[in-house]
Amino acid sequence: MPTVKYQRGDMVMGRWPGSSLYYEVKVLHFDAKSQLYTVIYKDGTELELKEQDIKSAAGFQSRPRSRSRSRSPGRRRSRSRSPARTTRPSCTAAAVAAAAITESTPPSRSDAKLKDSFEVRLIPPEQTKASENNGNKKHEKKEDNEPANKVNEKSEPEKNQSRYNLRRRKDDGDGKAEVKAEQLEEKEAKMAAAAAPPSVSLDFGGKLGAYFWLLFLPAWVLFLVLKVNQEDPSLANFPPPWPPLESFWDAKALGFVVLWILFQVLLYILPVGKLSEGMPLRSGERLKYRTNGFFAMVVSCVAVAAAVQQGADLTYIHSHFLQLAVSSFLISVLLSSYLYLRSGRAAAEQLALGGSSGNVAYDFFKGRELNPRIKYFDLKFFCEMRPGLIGWCLINFALALTEMKRQGLEAPSHAMILVNLFQLLYVADGLWNEEAILTTMDLMHDGFGFMLAFGDLVWVPFTYTLQAYYLVSRPTPLSPPALAAIVTLKLVGFYIFRKSNSEKNAFRRNPSDPQLSHLKTIPTATGRSLLVSGWWGVVRHPNYLGDLLMALAWSLPCGFSHLLPWYYMIYFIILLVHRDSRDMSECRRKYGSAWDEYCRTVRYRIIPRVY
Ligand SMILES: NC(=O)c1ccc[n+]([C@@H]2O[C@H](COP(=O)([O-])OP(=O)(O)OC[C@H]3O[C@@H](n4cnc5c(N)ncnc54)[C@H](OP(=O)(O)O)[C@@H]3O)[C@@H](O)[C@H]2O)c1
Numbered sequence: 001m002p003t004v005k006y007q008r009g010d011m012v013m014g015r016w017p018g019s020s021l022y023y024e025v026k027v028l029h030f031d032a033k034s035q036l037y038t039v040i041y042k043d044g045t046e047l048e049l050k051e052q053d054i055k056s057a058a059g060f061q062s063r064p065r066s067r068s069r070s071r072s073p074g075r076r077r078s079r080s081r082s083p084a085r086t087t088r089p090s091c092t093a094a095a096v097a098a099a100a101i102t103e104s105t106p107p108s109r110s111d112a113k114l115k116d117s118f119e120v121r122l123i124p125p126e127q128t129k130a131s132e133n134n135g136n137k138k139h140e141k142k143e144d145n146e147p148a149n150k151v152n153e154k155s156e157p158e159k160n161q162s163r164y165n166l167r168r169r170k171d172d173g174d175g176k177a178e179v180k181a182e183q184l185e186e187k188e189a190k191m192a193a194a195a196a197p198p199s200v201s202l203d204f205g206g207k208l209g210a211y212f213w214l215l216f217l218p219a220w221v222l223f224l225v226l227k228v229n230q231e232d233p234s235l236a237n238f239p240p241p242w243p244p245l246e247s248f249w250d251a252k253a254l255g256f257v258v259l260w261i262l263f264q265v266l267l268y269i270l271p272v273g274k275l276s277e278g279m280p281l282r283s284g285e286r287l288k289y290r291t292n293g294f295f296a297m298v299v300s301c302v303a304v305a306a307a308v309q310q311g312a313d314l315t316y317i318h319s320h321f322l323q324l325a326v327s328s329f330l331i332s333v334l335l336s337s338y339l340y341l342r343s344g345r346a347a348a349e350q351l352a353l354g355g356s357s358g359n360v361a362y363d364f365f366k367g368r369e370l371n372p373r374i375k376y377f378d379l380k381f382f383c384e385m386r387p388g389l390i391g392w393c394l395i396n397f398a399l400a401l402t403e404m405k406r407q408g409l410e411a412p413s414h415a416m417i418l419v420n421l422f423q424l425l426y427v428a429d430g431l432w433n434e435e436a437i438l439t440t441m442d443l444m445h446d447g448f449g450f451m452l453a454f455g456d457l458v459w460v461p462f463t464y465t466l467q468a469y470y471l472v473s474r475p476t477p478l479s480p481p482a483l484a485a486i487v488t489l490k491l492v493g494f495y496i497f498r499k500s501n502s503e504k505n506a507f508r509r510n511p512s513d514p515q516l517s518h519l520k521t522i523p524t525a526t527g528r529s530l531l532v533s534g535w536w537g538v539v540r541h542p543n544y545l546g547d548l549l550m551a552l553a554w555s556l557p558c559g560f561s562h563l564l565p566w567y568y569m570i571y572f573i574i575l576l577v578h579r580d581s582r583d584m585s586e587c588r589r590k591y592g593s594a595w596d597e598y599c600r601t602v603r604y605r606i607i608p609r610v611y
């Protein structure tokens with residue numbers, strides 16, 4: 001009987017599949033049949049390795065510091081995309097392997113051939129025999145909704161096994177793999193030497209697209225603002241009259257916008273409300289956020305009511321809509337320029353993935369830094385949740401007052417009340433559940449640049465209010481059944497939106513939450529699981545479905561005479577379909593075959609049986 005070279009508990013050096021790099025691992029188990037060692041890396045990742053991929057720790061010398069700095073698994077990733085690399089500067093070995101799965105799939109890159117030689121699969125900690133081992137507790141604790149996983153394991157044991165059992169399938173030990181690994185490393189070294197920016201696929205049409213969006217988005221807002229001011233805003237009545245140049249600018253309007261933002265800053269920094277933790281960053285750190293948005297909204301409402309009581313004329317907002325929008329635009333450009341400049345000094349792990357294309361326009365547009373902060377003041381979180389969002393409600397309210405004044409009404413029309421209440425509920429709910437934003441794409445993955453700064457400060461307050469603006473001078477009577485139907489639609493949409501967002505948020509925050517234990521999950525190589533039943537088992541984005549139903553309920557009160565109040569609905573469909581596809585690529589990259597498995601199980605993206 002052959003002797004086993006390494007014993008359980010031995011600390012040895014294990015080769016990372018697809019590279020010639022070795023990391024310290026602990027031997028957990030040897031399977032005599034497959035002749036494979038199950039080993040555990042320091043971060044809890046378990047792999048099965050052949051004996052030839054293991055070396056004794058004695059005599060192993062760590063590389064000189066300068067070399068290992070640029071070629072540690074984390075850092076190397078920003079240079080090239082070999083199977084052993086991660087897209088993240090300081091991620092775990094598990095994430096490295098997760099990326100390996102994903103990246104071995106697309107053969108688009110020139111090193112695809114090399115990648116093919118190292119097809120790797122991971123063992124989720126739950127499925128290995130290593131449960132005997134204490135060192136493995138890390139993953140289990142991290143994200144193991146145990147009962148759910150058990151259901152999943154029972155139903156699809158073979159699939160899971162084939163997905164996660166990591167071994168190099170095409171390496172038959174004839175030495176070719178070793179040669180290829182060396183070639184791969186050489187190639188990596190060349191790429192590093194060239195110091196080229198990482199080649200990530202750029203969304204939004206890439207570099208050219210960025211120029212387009214930088215010009216198109218402000219032009220589009222201007223077009224909408226001019227259009228909604230036309231007496232007959234029909235498409236045939238094109239183009240809207242161009243106002244005199246001096247009417248674009250009003251110092252007082254700029255003053256009001258600045259005051260509003262400063263007022264929101266003040267409310268944000270007050271030591272009132274909960275301090276919530278964001279999701280773990282690549283560095284493992286969790287940022288803290290003051291989630292007092294609802295408080296800020298209530299105080300803002302009181303302040304506005306007091307101002308109106310004191311004789312402030314909110315119809316100014318309607319009559320100076322263009323100037324207010326232009327002022328906000330200037331602030332968003334200044335903010336984006338500041339964000340771009342400061343991102344040059346940011347450390348690599350503070351940058352969003354794909355945020356550093358090397359192209360000024362693209363990086364300015366998309367934003368490079370993930371969580372730009374001035375001390376504890378989080379610029380992205382603040383802009384996304386405060387001035388624009390609460391400003392949206394303020395503008396809607398001002399438009400309701402303008403409607404009353406213009407049409408000589410004692411109260412706003414039913415349509416205006418519906419639009420105001422629906423959107424107020426949307427914003428209030430977002431602020432009440434402010435913590436949930438910390439698990440959304442924007443906060444977790446997107447850099448903060450022009451797109452979001454402009455989106456938060458201009459797009460939201462000056463285009464999401466178009467329905468209310470439209471109604472100011474276009475009375476739209478609603479029959480009681482129509483009214484009831486619209487309210488029902490809004491409530492159904494809201495229910496789906498809120499429940500699904502809360503379910504995901506609760507699961508991400510505490511996967512072992514007993515209230516979620518009935519849900520089935522798919523384990524992934526990163527240690528996180530994916531919900532595969534409950535709301536997230538109906539479609540892949542149930543929250544988008546709810547949001548779209550609500551959007552429909554916002555447009556319906558405006559009737560069908562013009563396309564303009566339906567603009568939000570059309571834009572929103574495009575935005576969410578695009579977001580869904582961006583999220584799909586991001587999740588496929590993160591979760592590899594586990595994501596494909598999820599997509600096979602949950603076939604529809606947003607609308608069951610339709611899309
Ligand atoms: N009104 C507007 O203008 C507007 C615009 C955009 C979005 N929204 C709303 O904002 C909310 C957030 O949207 P979002 O685009 O950020 O997307 P989201 O659906 O909140 O977040 C997507 C992320 O959820 C996680 N996830 C996906 N499937 C999962 C599953 N099966 N189990 C567990 N986690 C899963 C993934 O991240 P991890 O796995 O990394 O956690 C994925 O990247 C939505 O309700 C949306 O409707 C509103």
Ligand SMILES: CC(C)CCC[C@@H](C)[C@H]1CC[C@H]2C3=C(CC[C@]12C)[C@@]1(C)CC[C@H](O)C(C)(C)[C@@H]1CC3
Nearest residue numbers: 217384426427429430437442451454455456459460
């Ligand atoms: C074309 C571009 C200018 C697109 C700009 C997109 C942004 C305006 C949106 C991206 C994510 C959105 C978002 C909300 C508002 C609009 C965005 C910032 C949100 C804060 C609205 C309230 C919700 O309750 C929410 C918190 C779920 C939501 C989060 C995402």
